[in-house]
Amino acid sequence: MSALKINNLYRYFGNLQAVNGVTFEIPHGSVCGFVGANGAGKTTTMRILATLDYPTLGTAEVCGINVVHHPSEVRRLIGWMPDHFGNYEHMTVLEYLDFYARALGYKGKERRQRIQEVMDFTDLVPLADRFSNKLSKGMTQRLGLGRALLHDPQVLIMDEPAAGLDPKARIELKHLIRVLAKEGKTIFISSHILSELGEMCDSLLFINNGRIVHHGDAETLRQGSDVMGGVLYDVQVDGRPDAISDWCVLQQNVEFLEARKLGGRIRIDTEDPAKAADVLARMVKDGLRITEFHREQRNLEDAFIDILGRLDAGQPAVAPPPLPVVEGREDKA
Numbered sequence: 001m002s003a004l005k006i007n008n009l010y011r012y013f014g015n016l017q018a019v020n021g022v023t024f025e026i027p028h029g030s031v032c033g034f035v036g037a038n039g040a041g042k043t044t045t046m047r048i049l050a051t052l053d054y055p056t057l058g059t060a061e062v063c064g065i066n067v068v069h070h071p072s073e074v075r076r077l078i079g080w081m082p083d084h085f086g087n088y089e090h091m092t093v094l095e096y097l098d099f100y101a102r103a104l105g106y107k108g109k110e111r112r113q114r115i116q117e118v119m120d121f122t123d124l125v126p127l128a129d130r131f132s133n134k135l136s137k138g139m140t141q142r143l144g145l146g147r148a149l150l151h152d153p154q155v156l157i158m159d160e161p162a163a164g165l166d167p168k169a170r171i172e173l174k175h176l177i178r179v180l181a182k183e184g185k186t187i188f189i190s191s192h193i194l195s196e197l198g199e200m201c202d203s204l205l206f207i208n209n210g211r212i213v214h215h216g217d218a219e220t221l222r223q224g225s226d227v228m229g230g231v232l233y234d235v236q237v238d239g240r241p242d243a244i245s246d247w248c249v250l251q252q253n254v255e256f257l258e259a260r261k262l263g264g265r266i267r268i269d270t271e272d273p274a275k276a277a278d279v280l281a282r283m284v285k286d287g288l289r290i291t292e293f294h295r296e297q298r299n300l301e302d303a304f305i306d307i308l309g310r311l312d313a314g315q316p317a318v319a320p321p322p323l324p325v326v327e328g329r330e331d332k333a
């Protein structure tokens, strides 16, 4: 059973189709990044999962429990960290967590212990007596995370937790997310900072205009294979750079993509490194003086733009690959 499962989900606001037939599953114990432009439908999808909104059509389940039919049960399983949350004036960090722990039904010693654990984890102990509305953005996010973790949820849903954080605070947050992932929690996190998501996520889910346009792991996206239908190589020659494009015209499984100063980018129509080695050997045999031949690592922003470009060009989005199986996941630090 998946930790999160969304099936053919729609959410309309009047005529506006905010979520438009979204389907995906996220396995237990994995970290999934949710990526999309402003207004793509991320918050709406997350709010439905967090039982704060209703779908127009379709289903959403957390650990097999339907969010519409059993919202109270779902709330016990999830920790929700919204992109903005209100702090109360004249309430210290400790009082704030105590208030929510009471609301969650914790009593006496157990409550104090749970608050202490959360404050230790989020490094809020030195801020215990600070007014919660006088915290920096990074401290506020740690308080929000602490609040979301009070009932030790299995699944954490975080909407743009890194927005507005300075680099140090982002690194601290990333560290906390890694620790939680190592503990086996399922984490669904939206962000505009793709490079950071790539480092900590087992899979990335791209949404555009309310539709899922890609679901895959970051490494495959960087290498471009499942997006581009082949593998990209950067090739440089000693001599005429356009010798590569001339050569590619005569090949069946090699496509010339763009010229560069000393050569060009090509796509080899295979995942198999041995076949790429064959292509290189043929180039050399045919007289190209190769000075560089390496598999291209694209950044995730490029991959996202590629996917959107394919959609704009009327090409179908690539079918999602099988979901990653998370067994004995390793820390990616």
Ligand SMILES: Nc1ncnc2c1ncn2[C@@H]1O[C@H](COP(=O)(O)OP(=O)(O)OP(=O)(O)O)[C@@H](O)[C@H]1O
Residues within 6 Å of the ligand: 013, 016, 017, 018, 036, 037, 038, 039, 040, 041, 042, 043, 044, 045
């Ligand atoms: N309560 C609402 N009433 C009307 N329209 C809404 C409502 N909530 C969201 N929308 C619209 O639905 C679309 C999707 O919004 P959503 O907040 O889900 O996007 P998002 O991907 O989270 O964007 P951002 O990255 O800017 O937070 C947007 O066009 C937004 O204006």
